[in-house]
Amino acid sequence: MNDAFGSPQSVLVLGGTSDIAVATVERLVADRCRTVVLAGRDRAGLDTVAKRLRDAGATTVDVVEFDGTRTETHEAFVQDVFARHGDLDVVLLAFGVLGDQERAERDPTEAVRIGMVNYVGAMSVAVPVARRLREQGHGTLVVLSSVAGERARRSNFVYGSSKAGLDAFSQGLADSLVGSGARVLVVRPGFVTTKMTEGMEPAPLSTSADAVADAVVAGLRSNATTIWVPATLRYVMSVLRHVPRVIFRKLPV
Amino acid sequence: VNHRGETTLDASNELLSGWCRTAPSRARVLRPTDAAEVKAALDDSPVRGVIARGLGRSYGDPAQNAGGDVIDMTRMSGLLALDLERGLVRASAGTSIDDLLRWLVPLGWFVPVTPGTRFVTVGGAIGSDIHGKGHHKDGTWGAHVHAMTIQLPSGEVRTLTPGDTPEEFWATIGGFGLTGIVLDATFDLIPIETSLMAVDTERIDDLDRLMARMSEGDEAYRYSVAWLDCQARGASLGRGVLTRGDHARLDELPAKRRARPLRYKPEIVAGAPPWVPNGLTNHTTFGLFNEVWFRKAPRSHHGLESIPAFWHPLDAVRNWNRMYGSNGFLQYQFVVPFEESDVVRTAVEQVSDTRIPSFLSVLKYFGPANPAPMSFPREGWTLTVDAPIGNPELPAVLDRLDERVVEAGGSIYLAKDSRLRPELVPALCPRLDEWRAVRDRMDPDRVLRSDLSRRLRLVNP
Numbered sequence: 001m002n003d004a005f006g007s008p009q010s011v012l013v014l015g016g017t018s019d020i021a022v023a024t025v026e027r028l029v030a031d032r033c034r035t036v037v038l039a040g041r042d043r044a045g046l047d048t049v050a051k052r053l054r055d056a057g058a059t060t061v062d063v064v065e066f067d068g069t070r071t072e073t074h075e076a077f078v079q080d081v082f083a084r085h086g087d088l089d090v091v092l093l094a095f096g097v098l099g100d101q102e103r104a105e106r107d108p109t110e111a112v113r114i115g116m117v118n119y120v121g122a123m124s125v126a127v128p129v130a131r132r133l134r135e136q137g138h139g140t141l142v143v144l145s146s147v148a149g150e151r152a153r154r155s156n157f158v159y160g161s162s163k164a165g166l167d168a169f170s171q172g173l174a175d176s177l178v179g180s181g182a183r184v185l186v187v188r189p190g191f192v193t194t195k196m197t198e199g200m201e202p203a204p205l206s207t208s209a210d211a212v213a214d215a216v217v218a219g220l221r222s223n224a225t226t227i228w229v230p231a232t233l234r235y236v237m238s239v240l241r242h243v244p245r246v247i248f249r250k251l252p253v
Numbered sequence: 254v255n256h257r258g259e260t261t262l263d264a265s266n267e268l269l270s271g272w273c274r275t276a277p278s279r280a281r282v283l284r285p286t287d288a289a290e291v292k293a294a295l296d297d298s299p300v301r302g303v304i305a306r307g308l309g310r311s312y313g314d315p316a317q318n319a320g321g322d323v324i325d326m327t328r329m330s331g332l333l334a335l336d337l338e339r340g341l342v343r344a345s346a347g348t349s350i351d352d353l354l355r356w357l358v359p360l361g362w363f364v365p366v367t368p369g370t371r372f373v374t375v376g377g378a379i380g381s382d383i384h385g386k387g388h389h390k391d392g393t394w395g396a397h398v399h400a401m402t403i404q405l406p407s408g409e410v411r412t413l414t415p416g417d418t419p420e421e422f423w424a425t426i427g428g429f430g431l432t433g434i435v436l437d438a439t440f441d442l443i444p445i446e447t448s449l450m451a452v453d454t455e456r457i458d459d460l461d462r463l464m465a466r467m468s469e470g471d472e473a474y475r476y477s478v479a480w481l482d483c484q485a486r487g488a489s490l491g492r493g494v495l496t497r498g499d500h501a502r503l504d505e506l507p508a509k510r511r512a513r514p515l516r517y518k519p520e521i522v523a524g525a526p527p528w529v530p531n532g533l534t535n536h537t538t539f540g541l542f543n544e545v546w547f548r549k550a551p552r553s554h555h556g557l558e559s560i561p562a563f564w565h566p567l568d569a570v571r572n573w574n575r576m577y578g579s580n581g582f583l584q585y586q587f588v589v590p591f592e593e594s595d596v597v598r599t600a601v602e603q604v605s606d607t608r609i610p611s612f613l614s615v616l617k618y619f620g621p622a623n624p625a626p627m628s629f630p631r632e633g634w635t636l637t638v639d640a641p642i643g644n645p646e647l648p649a650v651l652d653r654l655d656e657r658v659v660e661a662g663g664s665i666y667l668a669k670d671s672r673l674r675p676e677l678v679p680a681l682c683p684r685l686d687e688w689r690a691v692r693d694r695m696d697p698d699r700v701l702r703s704d705l706s707r708r709l710r711l712v713n714p
Contacts, residue, residue, distance in 0.1 A: 001708035004275035004313065004583050004671035005648050009708065031648075032674060086714075087319075087707065136301070137279035137320030138704075181268055181279030181319055224580065 001089060002138065003032060006221035008089030010035035012081055014066060015095025016126060017045040017192035020144060023050075023213035024092060026056060027193055031217075034059045037081055037088070039066035040095065060085070061123075068095045068121030078128035082136075090220065091129050092142045093122055096163075098196050104158040111158050118162035123169050130173055135184035141169040142185045147228065150188065150237045154249050174225055185219050187212065188237075189229040205230055262290055272310050272574050274581035275642060275671050278319030278704055282306075282706035286328045288436050291404050294324050295434065295700065296407065302702030305434045307374030308349060311381060312584040313671035314704035315429050321702060324434060326376050331570045332356065333437055337580070340442040341399065346376030346435045351519070354560065356515040362442040363398035363500065363560075368500035371519070371565045382427030384562070386476040389620040390509065393630055395426030396623045397440045403433040406700035410436070424691040427628035429668060431701045431712060432692050437595040445500040447514040450476075450563040452498035460491025460598060464634070465496065467618055468591075469616045475499040481614040482543040483604040483638060484536070491601045494550040500683075501557055506654040519561045524571035531578035534641045541612035546613075577641045583671050585651055586637040588619055588630065596661045597634050600654055604638055605648045614638045626684035626691075629666040648672065667709060675710045689713055 002008050009032055013021045016122060025036055036058050038046045043063070050061045062085065066077055091223030099114035126141065133139040148156055149163030167186060174184035189212045192201035207229050215229040228234040240248065263284040270277040277463055281299070295303060301321030308327060309316060317323060326347035334343040340362055344353065353364050368383045378382075378394040379401065391397075400414045403425060411433075413422040425432045453474070456488040457463040463479055471477040474497035481493040528581050572584070589596045597616065604611050615637040622631035630671045640647055655673060658665055659680045665673060667682070679685050692712065693699075698714055706712045 001278075001314070001319070001704050002276050003708065004273065004581065004642060007275075007648070007672070009675075086597065111384070135320055137318075138276075179268060179279065 002140075002220075007032040008140075008220065009033055010085060010088050011090040012037040012039065012088045012129075012252060013092045013094060014039050014068070015093070016023075016040040016049055016063070018094040018096075018144075018210045019196070019209040020189070020192065020216075021092055021094035022049055023209040024094075024216045025053060027213055027217045028055045028090070029034075029053050029058045034086055036060070037062045037085060039064045039077070039081070041065070041067050058210065062173050068125065069116045071124035074125040075128050078125065078132060082132045082135060087136050088132075088139060089132070090140050090142060092144075093126060093129075095122070096144065096196075098156075099159055101156050101158055112251060114158050114190050114202050115162045115165075118159065119165040119169075122166050126169070126173060130177060130182065130184075134177060134180045137181040139182045140185055140220060141173070141182070142165075142187060142220070145170065145188045147188050147190050147233055147237050151241050151248070163224075182230055183225070185216070185224060186226040187219065187229065188226065188233070190233045192229075205233055205236065261669045262294060267323075269306070269309070269323060270581070271313045271316065271671070273312045273583050273671060274574060274577070274579070275583065276314055276704065278314075278317050278322055280318045280323040282323045282325050284325045284328050288404065288410070291324065291329075291434055291436060292408060292410075293338060294322065295404060295406050296408065298700045302317070303406070304701060304703040305380075307347060307377035309371050310370055310371045310670040311377065314708065315668055316377070318702060319704055319707075326374060326434075329436070329454045334439070336545070337362070340444055341439060342442055343437055343439040344375050345437045346374060349373065349376050349620075350378070354517060354519070357442060358445070358448050358560065359515050361445055361515055363445045364658050365391060365441055365443055366583070367396040367564050369565065370568050372568065375438050375440075376430070379426060379435055379438060380428060380430040382623075382625055382630070384630045385616065386478040388630055389471055389618055390475050392620060392623055393427075393628060395423075395625055395628060396442075398426065399441065400493070401425065401438040401587050402436040403710065404436055405433045406696050406698060414626075420691045421695060423623075423625040424627070424688050424695070426623070426625040427662045427668070428584035428625075428688070428692065428713065429627070429703065429705060430625060431703065431706055432695045433701070439463045443500070445515070446503040447501045447506055448508075448517045448560055449501040449506065449514075449557045450498045450560065451501040451505050452556060452558045452563060453497055454551055454554045454556070455495045456492075456547065456552050457495055458492050459489060460493075460601060463491060463495060463616070464594060464597070467616070471497065471618060475706045477617065479616040480546070481601065481616050482547050483524070483601055483611040483614040484540040484543045485547075485610075486605050490605060491598070491623060492547060493549060496563070498558070498563065505557070514577060518567070520569065521571050522569045525575040526572055527575065529576055529578050534577050534582075534610055534612065536608045536610045539612050542612065580642040582639055582641040584637060584639050584669050585654070586629075586635060586666040586669055587663055588633045588635040588666075589658060589661040590633040591618070593663065594634055596654075596657050596663065597636050599657060600636055600638065603650050603654065604640075607644070607650055609640050609644050609647055609650065611638050611640050626688040627667075627682060629664060629668065631664065633663065667705070667711075670705070670709070673709060675708065678709050678711070685711075
């Protein structure tokens with residue numbers, strides 16, 4: 001159960017090796033969280049994270065195989081995790097790929113892969129997760145969206161469109177859960193310096209996994225439904241959304 | 254799907270929270286009007302269990318049950334038997350202290366225990382084993398219960414008494430509603446000659462003097478409590494207003510009041526607005542409030558006060574909990590043995606130093622504990638602090654205080670809790686396993702569950 005401060009006791013991480021997810025869970029474990037389920041494809045990477053979390057004080061750390069693109073497994077996966085661990089106070093949907101934009105413009109399989117992981121796969125697992133949260137009458141689904149989904153950019157519109165789909169889905173899901181005791185927290189980071197963006201030139205207002213994790217923890221403590229990281233991006237994006245396209249596509253963002 | 258199908262009971266899905274408006278969860282709320290409907294509500298209960306709820310005055314989450322059923326007992330209100338010779342009453346579990354006082358004060362009887370609000374039910378008073386300003390003389394609510402009728406999840410209805418069924422009786426007193434659903438209780442009353450309180454009020458400039466004054470003089474009074482200014486710092490640290498008194502005798506009333514000595518008219522004078530911004534309750538506003546409260550108290554005064562003014566001042570403002578804004582607040586209460594009074598000083602210092610805005614902190618000393626394994630009050634100093642959610646240092650300050658309380662061999666009032674680490678519960682409740690064993694006997698299928706029991710792992714998984 002979440003406590004009066006919005007501190008969870010248990011968390012399921014989808015994409016358990018994501019830098020943002022790891023930084024977030026480390027903060028939750030340092031507080032009240034004692035049960036962590038790490039789900040993902042990289043078994044060795046997950047085991048390393050699991051060991052760190054156990055050392056940090058988590059009493060139950062479970063590593064589970066999960067592939068965002070294998071949507072046919074999602075229903076059973078969610079059922080199994082909730083059956084074995086009982087209530088989960090927070091589900092952190094953190095898996096995703098940046099993909100290769102240039103390749104995706106030439107090769108439809110790359111475009112489909114990006115859409116499958118970031119949008120279709122995320123939606124597929126969010127549906128049974130939301131149902132379980134609704135049934136347990138409490139809990140938060142945290143969705144890692146992106147400002148890239150707020151307006152498609154020439155430089156990464158395939159990734160951006162997948163996040164736009166996920167973001168729209170998550171907002172609707174949040175509305176559908178009003179009154180259920182469960183909620184959705186949509187997180188829209190800007191450019192985050194992580195292993196996903198390694199080798200890329202940081203965009204203006206770039207941020208770190210630690211900063212995103214701090215914002216997620218603060219978001220769990222508040223009644224927020226959508227947060228931007230850094231927070232100023234909320235206002236930057238609300239301006240950028242309205243910039244005429246002829247100008248927008250020439251902006252260095 | 255968790256829920257069974259149609260039911261004839263009035264039922265609705267609701268988001269419930271405690272009085273502090275934190276950590277809401279959704280449950281199906283059933284509103285039985287008689288014992289048969291309570292039994293029907295328990296038969297074929299949902300996977301996520303059932304808990305009873307009264308008037309929702311518990312500060313934290315003991316009367317909510319995420320994803321399960323919550324049985325609202327407030328439609329089961331009324332007196333079933335009244336013995337004015339012996340001062341004994343049998344009342345339905347949903348009867349409020351407000352109702353009891355309206356009915357009984359004009360007849361010359363007072364409830365054995367009342368907390369700071371009269372909007373609590375008989376069932377809630379049992380589940381939290383409530384206490385009041387008279388604990389050092391009268392003990393808790395549970396100490397005055399002679400018998401109760403309890404509906405067990407198995408369908409069985411039992412009468413529990415301290416003589417015939419001591420284990421089940423005392424496991425239910427302070428048992429968070431997790432042993433069964435109390436249908437009614439028989440308890441004793443206090444005879445009163447008048448509806449007024451004879452009260453001595455003193456303003457005392459620091460914590461040491463306040464504690465010394467209470468240690469010396471409290472035995473002479475039936476009721477005693479001190480309000481502390483937790484905002485005051487330095488030499489004024491822990492300054493407070495000590496109020497002590499008893500029910501006024503007829504001969505203490507001025508001549509013109511003697512004609513109707515038992516007149517009782519509690520009033521609600523105002524309501525909090527439905528929306529209050531977060532942050533209105535901050536260090537400055539509370540500092541100001543506490544300053545005024547302290548200054549307006551007389552240095553020393555003897556006088557008569559009404560029952561609502563002495564016992565339930567906050568009830569005059571309907572929904573006063575909303576004044577904390579939508580973030581809500583919490584109430585933290587601990588008890589430590591008399592020789593560990595340093596913990597009280599540390600707590601007051603911490604609240605003062607970290608500028609946590611606290612409104613009406615309360616210091617009292619408790620008399621001996623009763624036999625209930627999970628009942629909170631035990632001999633020692635008890636400090637109660639309110640604090641709005643939002644101060645970034647508050648979680649860590651309370652975590653550190655928890656540790657001090659454990660080291661001192663004290664306890665924390667779990668029925669008010671909303672943020673304790675469950676790891677500490679066994680240390681704070683040394684008789685937890687004994688209680689669990691009796692509880693499991695009364696509810697072997699673990700039907701009775703609440704957000705509190707899940708969060709603090711009170712019930713064996």
